[in-house]
Amino acid sequence: MLKDKIIGIIGVGKMGSALLTGLLNVGIDKKNILVSDAYIPKETVEERFGVKFLENPQLAKESDIIILAVQPIDIPECLQEIYPFIDNSKLIISIAAGIKVEVMRSILKKGRFIRVMPNIAAIVKQAASAIYCGPRTTKEDEEIAMAILGVVGEVVVIHNERFMDAVTGLSGSGPAYIFEVIEALADGGVKVGLRREDALKLAAQTVKGAAELVLKTGKHPAELKDMVASPGGTTIYGLAELEKRGTRGGFIEAVVAATKRSEELGS
Numbered sequence: 001m002l003k004d005k006i007i008g009i010i011g012v013g014k015m016g017s018a019l020l021t022g023l024l025n026v027g028i029d030k031k032n033i034l035v036s037d038a039y040i041p042k043e044t045v046e047e048r049f050g051v052k053f054l055e056n057p058q059l060a061k062e063s064d065i066i067i068l069a070v071q072p073i074d075i076p077e078c079l080q081e082i083y084p085f086i087d088n089s090k091l092i093i094s095i096a097a098g099i100k101v102e103v104m105r106s107i108l109k110k111g112r113f114i115r116v117m118p119n120i121a122a123i124v125k126q127a128a129s130a131i132y133c134g135p136r137t138t139k140e141d142e143e144i145a146m147a148i149l150g151v152v153g154e155v156v157v158i159h160n161e162r163f164m165d166a167v168t169g170l171s172g173s174g175p176a177y178i179f180e181v182i183e184a185l186a187d188g189g190v191k192v193g194l195r196r197e198d199a200l201k202l203a204a205q206t207v208k209g210a211a212e213l214v215l216k217t218g219k220h221p222a223e224l225k226d227m228v229a230s231p232g233g234t235t236i237y238g239l240a241e242l243e244k245r246g247t248r249g250g251f252i253e254a255v256v257a258a259t260k261r262s263e264e265l266g267s
């Protein structure tokens with residue numbers, strides 16, 4: 001389905017380059033991918049990825065699918081640049097936090113829009129992504145977005161755009177929360193005498209293993225937690241410390257705050 005389309009990626013920073021690498025890794029022909037970036041030099045991009053580098057307007061003209069992978073603040077300028085080359089045959093997929101389909105539509109007037117939210121684990125093909133298909137998109141458009149995001153991880157479809165901000169607060173920003181957890185667990189390990197490298201490996205693998213258990217068993221996390229905590233054992237003492245410090249409430253409020261910020265970015 002993607003093989004006969006020209007895919008243009010605007011912005012090849014952290015997320016744009018992860019998507020580009022994912023597409024190349026599943027065998028999309030380099031000739032069918034175009035990229036642009038306002039700051040990363042053409043030579044650097046062409047040498048690193050072997051794909052054609054164009055300015056934004058030319059990229060928009062030549063692409064069937066345009067992926068916007070710039071910061072939210074840069075979206076309006078990008079859209080102004082590509083405006084003359086957008087007609088209803090173009091599918092525009094934005095990964096920008098907060099930017100609503102209607103905002104893009106109001107600038108470009110034409111085109112079909114899909115708003116998506118992947119996360120940084122796209123770099124290792126373990127992203128948790130959500131997609132929202134705007135009005136006038138087709139079933140094929142949805143399948144295309146699923147296929148593109150699918151090259152970097154798991155994808156869910158969201159049917160109400162309002163919840164894209166919630167996705168952003170949870171899984172879009174979420175890896176950063178978990179990196180702090182991993183760092184803190186490793187620090188704890190170092191405090192009780194482990195070597196830093198061992199502590200970090202054990203902490204990261206612990207998070208990965210716990211996540212796999214939730215995903216593969218389908219059990220509620222509380223049930224899995226109970227499987228770890230033996231009566232009068234070590235785990236319940238650790239958990240009691242987390243409860244004293246309101247750790248669970250902290251994570252809940254982190255998601256709420258990031259969701260609100262996503263809403264602000266879009267207003």
Ligand SMILES: NC(=O)C1=CN([C@@H]2O[C@H](COP(=O)(O)OP(=O)(O)OC[C@H]3O[C@@H](n4cnc5c(N)ncnc54)[C@H](O)[C@@H]3O)[C@@H](O)[C@H]2O)C=CC1
Nearest residue numbers: 011013014015037038039069070071072074096097119120
């Ligand atoms: N970093 C993350 O974990 C995630 C980021 N996002 C979203 O992805 C988007 C990109 O984020 P990152 O890749 O982290 O940012 P980044 O800063 O690494 O990359 C953005 C790229 O856009 C380029 N750029 C800026 N203005 C441009 C223009 N007018 N034309 C062409 N290129 C331009 C920059 O030179 C840069 O290379 C943002 O909108 C962000 O909200 C979504 C999910 C996760």
Ligand SMILES: O=C(O)[C@@H]1CCC=N1
Nearest residue numbers: 097119168172173174
């Ligand atoms: O922090 C941000 O705004 C972006 C969106 C989700 C993850 N990073």
